[in-house]
Amino acid sequence: MKILVPATSANLGPGFDCLGLSLGLFNSVVIEKSNLFSISIYGEGSENLSLKKNNIFVSIFNEVYQRLSGKKDAFRFIFENKIPLSRGLGSSSAVIVGAIGAAFEMAGFRVEKQKILNEALKYENHPDNIAPAVLGGFVVSVVENENVLSIKKPIDENLSAIIVVPNVFMNTEQSRTTLPMSLSLKECVFNLSHSSFLTACFLEKKYDLLAIASKDLIHQTRRMKNLPELFEVQKCALENKALMSTLSGSGSSFFNLVYKEDVKYLKQRLEQKFKDFKILVLEFDNKGFEIC
Known part of the structure; x- marks a missing residue:
């Protein structure tokens, strides 16, 4: 069997641990029964013996x-x-979702996406990455009684993602240590209102309001200070036709949403200014993981 699992971008600014979307960039794993265990790795991580x-x-x-x-x-x-590994594009969630989905398939069980999603929650205790990896599209999720409840919205074909990938790793657990243990009422209300507004923008296709909706006071600025160039990435993107520009997960990658007609323009501006960073133009994935 073969399983394909997409990359994801989580948080999307204010939607800390609850909002995410699925990108058209995939890890694939072929699994065969064998007399002896063996493993081969190609692409990202192929030189990492661990x-x-x-x-x-x-x-x-x-x-x-x-x-x-x-x-x-x-x-x-x-x-x-x-x-890419440890760049805020859901590589860990892709591993978790892929392993569970493949295990169900190889064990002869029906692969039900809701069951896979709930199982994945045992290994990653927030659904912002695992939900879009399972379902595809733009996904809003909550956790209730150890079950993930999600609402998915397919992403329009006239939109693309431009991902800025720095050559610097960011570990999610270490990144979380930079976050405060408590927040002010003002900060909480700000993020609640913006996360709600951002969700409504996606559901109602009000994409021109996303630059406002995607503002955050909880985590982005604190995490971006670990790599100050990211402030310039965001500024450059928003000044050159990006509909929104947010730290992808805990970073270090930056997610930019853009109309397809503006992809070339924004890509050129980012490439000119950030020559040491990788610029990826990606479609969106509306299916989630697939078993071939």
Whole structure:
């Protein structure tokens, strides 16, 4: 079997731990029953020996597969990774969702997306990345009694994403340590109102209001201080036709939403100014993970 899992961009500014969307950039894993365990990695992480010795995908897959099937079988895993590691594009969520979905399939169980999503919550305790990785599109999620409740909206074909990928890693757990333990009422109301407004903008296709809706007071500025160039990335994007420009997850990548007709213009401006950063033009994914 083969499973494809998309990259994701989470938070989208004010929607901390609850908003996310799915990008047309995929990790794929081919899994075959074998007499001996083996693993091959191509693309992102292929030179990282620790990913072969301590592979989280394999660990989660084996754990779920053995629980479902009651068997300890050997498998060959072939990874083709296109999602950059530790850049805020959901590489960890892609691993979790892919491993669980593949384990259900290989164990002979029906792959129900809601079940996969709830199972994934056990490994990542907030749904902003795992929900769009499972469902695709723009997704709003809450957690209730250890279940993920999500509303999905397909993203229009006339929109594209331009992702600015710095050559600097940002660890999510370390990044969270920069966040405050308490917030003022003003900050909470600001983010609640902007997150709600941003959701309404996507649902009603009011994209020209997203630059206002995507403002945040909780996490972005604090995290961006770890890489000050990101302030210039955001400024450049918003001044050159980006509909919104937000830190992707905990960073270091930056997500920019743009009308397709403006992709070339914004891409050129970003490439001219940030020559050391990778600029990716991506479509959106409205399907979530797929088993081939």
